[in-house]
Amino acid sequence: ELKVEQNPLFLSMQEGKNYTIYCNYSTTSDRLYWYRQDPGKSLESLFVLLSNGAEKQEGRLMASLDTKARLSTLHITAAVHDLSATYFCAFMNYGGSQGNLIFGKGTKLSVKP
């Protein structure tokens, strides 16, 4: 079964704290994508990770990929209220006739003062 497990699904954290969101996927893939979604809005691309060991940073967010463990992490450093949103990871599945993108259920992050 193709699946992506994100945890936690809900995360309430205080401003200034650090935390990590985990994304485990079920089958071999070398491409992992992170998205952000604000309430009532579309999905915004955050990171595209294309190989084992890839790491990317943007502001207070850093994403990494371990293809052997089928694990990606999204690390939040010194959280601020503006980071409150739902974060999704997705992996490229090469099964079938063509690649397709499989999403996790999302992690709803709430950053409180």
Next chain:
Amino acid sequence: DAGITQSPRYKITETGRQVTLMCHQTWSHSYMFWYRQDLGHGLRLIYYSAAADITDKGEVPDGYVVSRSKTENFPLTLESATRSQTSVYFCASGTMNGGYTFGSGTRLTVV
């Protein structure tokens, strides 16, 4: 305008009617996807396409039909709408290496 556009943004339809949701992208991306987003289910893949005239079923294709005669368009048709198809529908396009951009979504209500 450059980008990916979905239409309509909002749609209310009656059970049993046929509805078509439009998706248009201006980048000539090869890959296009249709997802539905429901509370508790996250994003579920309905159909996808790697190129014009090549489409494939995703996780929840029943009740939906797609076509892709031109690279830039990927319409999604609900052949006979049911209440369970009330959802927010997102179209996306992109490349494996560059990532995927999502449209602004269509909120569909079937009454």
